[in-house]
Amino acid sequence: MKILRVNLTKGDAVFEDVKPEYKVLGGRGLTSKIIADEVDPGCDSLGQGNKLIFAPGIMAGTVFPNNGRLSVGAKSPLTGTIKESNMGGAVGQYLAKLGIKAIIVEGVSDSFVYLKVSKEGVEIIQADGLVGRGNLDTIEILKKKYGEKISIISIGQAGERRFLASAISGTTPDFFPRMAARGGLGAVMGSKKLKAVVIDGSGTDGIEIADPDGLKAASKALSKGIMQHPLIPALENLGTAFLVNMINELGAIPTKNFSRGRFDGAAKISGEHMAEVLSKRPNAKMKHRCMAGCLLSCSNVYTNEAGEVVTSGLEYETLGLVGSNCMIDDLDIIAEIDKLCDDYGVDTMDVGDALAVAMEAGRIPWGDGKAALQWVKEIGTEGENGKLIGNGCRVTGETLGVKRIPVVKGQSISSYDPRVLKGTGVTYASSTMGADHTCGNALPSPANPDYNPSAPTGQGPVSKFLQAFFAAIDSLGMCLFASLPMLDMPELQKDLVAAVSAKLGESLSEDYLMELGTMVMKVERAFNEAAGFSEKDDRLPDFFYEEKLDTNGSVFDVPQEEIDAVYQ
Numbered sequence: 001m002k003i004l005r006v007n008l009t010k011g012d013a014v015f016e017d018v019k020p021e022y023k024v025l026g027g028r029g030l031t032s033k034i035i036a037d038e039v040d041p042g043c044d045s046l047g048q049g050n051k052l053i054f055a056p057g058i059m060a061g062t063v064f065p066n067n068g069r070l071s072v073g074a075k076s077p078l079t080g081t082i083k084e085s086n087m088g089g090a091v092g093q094y095l096a097k098l099g100i101k102a103i104i105v106e107g108v109s110d111s112f113v114y115l116k117v118s119k120e121g122v123e124i125i126q127a128d129g130l131v132g133r134g135n136l137d138t139i140e141i142l143k144k145k146y147g148e149k150i151s152i153i154s155i156g157q158a159g160e161r162r163f164l165a166s167a168i169s170g171t172t173p174d175f176f177p178r179m180a181a182r183g184g185l186g187a188v189m190g191s192k193k194l195k196a197v198v199i200d201g202s203g204t205d206g207i208e209i210a211d212p213d214g215l216k217a218a219s220k221a222l223s224k225g226i227m228q229h230p231l232i233p234a235l236e237n238l239g240t241a242f243l244v245n246m247i248n249e250l251g252a253i254p255t256k257n258f259s260r261g262r263f264d265g266a267a268k269i270s271g272e273h274m275a276e277v278l279s280k281r282p283n284a285k286m287k288h289r290c291m292a293g294c295l296l297s298c299s300n301v302y303t304n305e306a307g308e309v310v311t312s313g314l315e316y317e318t319l320g321l322v323g324s325n326c327m328i329d330d331l332d333i334i335a336e337i338d339k340l341c342d343d344y345g346v347d348t349m350d351v352g353d354a355l356a357v358a359m360e361a362g363r364i365p366w367g368d369g370k371a372a373l374q375w376v377k378e379i380g381t382e383g384e385n386g387k388l389i390g391n392g393c394r395v396t397g398e399t400l401g402v403k404r405i406p407v408v409k410g411q412s413i414s415s416y417d418p419r420v421l422k423g424t425g426v427t428y429a430s431s432t433m434g435a436d437h438t439c440g441n442a443l444p445s446p447a448n449p450d451y452n453p454s455a456p457t458g459q460g461p462v463s464k465f466l467q468a469f470f471a472a473i474d475s476l477g478m479c480l481f482a483s484l485p486m487l488d489m490p491e492l493q494k495d496l497v498a499a500v501s502a503k504l505g506e507s508l509s510e511d512y513l514m515e516l517g518t519m520v521m522k523v524e525r526a527f528n529e530a531a532g533f534s535e536k537d538d539r540l541p542d543f544f545y546e547e548k549l550d551t552n553g554s555v556f557d558v559p560q561e562e563i564d565a566v567y568q
């Protein structure tokens with residue numbers, strides 16, 4: 001495999017040999033290692049010195065279950081920390097098929113360009129007809145030009161304008177956008193004047209696998225085990241939207257800007273209700289695969305009554321943060337907002353929390369979905385309200401003088417209240433990426449009834465374990481939903497280790513996942529310390545320590561020493 005280095009200042013692209021220490025890395029582990037090796041932690045995130053890295057996971061393009069996610073890394077303009085955000089879709093698998101271990105984008109182009117990457121090589125092409133367009137138009141135009149054997153990475157208007165909540169899109173095999181949403185990485189891509197990357201994965205020789213039979217056998221065993229977990233049927237039938245009712249029941253769904261833990265309108269935005277609505281609409285799907293090889297089909301295709309596609313897919317985080325946290329209980333409006341966010345290329349989570357903060361400031365009535373939709377439209381037209389929420393929750397809250405701003409290190413909190421889910425709260429506080437549930441979400445599980453997510457003590461070690469586990473999963477390029485069963489059924493990890501060993505031709509230890517994840521966390525933490533972050537930044541916003549949540553009467557009371565111990 002090769003590393004593709006593109007220098008947009010010079011306008012050149014070269015393939016380089018993979019350094020020996022990068023050979024066993026991929027996904028988040030590789031993006032973070034390259035950033036730590038090549039980017040000055042003190043650099044301006046939107047300046048010449050930052051680099052944007054795209055890296056498929058270690059297992060991309062193989063028969064390993066639910067894998068092929070693409071990691072995107074850079075120094076984040078939203079948090080100032082190192083950042084990795086990953087997306088489903090076909091892009092990771094296509095890059096792996098081309099033998100590309102990572103693309104390193106450095107420098108800044110004079111004008112907007114896009115890259116075309118194929119087995120013939122790399123072209124840097126002027127993006128004249130694409131500038132100012134959203135992701136949906138950009139995808140259509142490039143598909144018309146290059147046919148359907150491609151996948152596309154792109155930014156919308158938000159990334160071009162370097163809005164701090166901007167995301168990077170990558171296409172599914174059927175050309176729906178999927179987002180590397182968090183951390184404002186779309187703004188980094190926009191700052192380099194890179195509009196898109198077209199990947200033509202056709203006609204390649206396939207993936208190098210040291211022991212194909214070993215990989216096949218271990219992957220089969222792992223897939224079988226994953227499907228036996230008790231939460232899998234809910235995920236298969238309702239997608240992540242099944243969490244609306246579950247987290248609402250727990251009293252942990254963010255409501256009215258994290259001032260309550262239960263939402264009266266939860267049933268109307270639940271997965272069960274969505275399934276009922278979509279069952280009557282032409283062309284809708286409650287099951288959709290964002291990538292080839294997915295076992296679970298947790299995604300969906302949301303259509304309107306006429307059967308026109310509105311968005312794919314509508315997920316729990318959007319339902320929680322645009323829905324309950326803003327007290328909006330209209331699925332059609334939430335789906336419209338999701339579509340616009342995908343098109344302009346912004347993170348629905350940071351935008352959802354920003355809308356709730358604008359409601360707290362009295363700028364939008366609580367629950368007024370139509371007014372919220374108008375604000376989101378202004379991201380595309382660059383209206384004043386759009387500039388606010390397009391730059392995320394922190395900018396919105398600080399500009400409007402709101403005291404209760406749900407962010408950690410500048411990134412908005414996900415759709416789980418940390419006063420109930422306290423292990424997740426430790427992750428929000430201490431992760432290397434700002435508040436991010438995907439770094440280590442400590443949810444209760446029917447397969448692990450002994451875990452009490454609301455106990456004030458013992459959450460630090462839980463979060464520490466989960467943060468290492470998911471740093472490794474993100475490095476493999478595996479979808480985290482398929483990895484969840486391994487937490488409750490640790491015996492499956494031996495199949496995972498056997499599969500990775502067979503792919504790499506290495507005899508990996510049974511602690512492989514923890515060793516890999518711990519290494520990744522250390523690399524990222526060292527970068528952040530060099531960028532000026534310390535333990536004092538590992539704190540939740542004050543109101544979580546001061547205001548008792550109505551549902552369990554608790555504040556966030558995990559001792560700070562437990563949080564600080566995550567990195568000791």
Ligand code: SF4
Pocket residue numbers: 066088288289290291294295296297298299479480481482
């Ligand atoms: S489970 Fe969902 S997110 Fe994961 S690969 Fe399948 S469709 Fe994509």
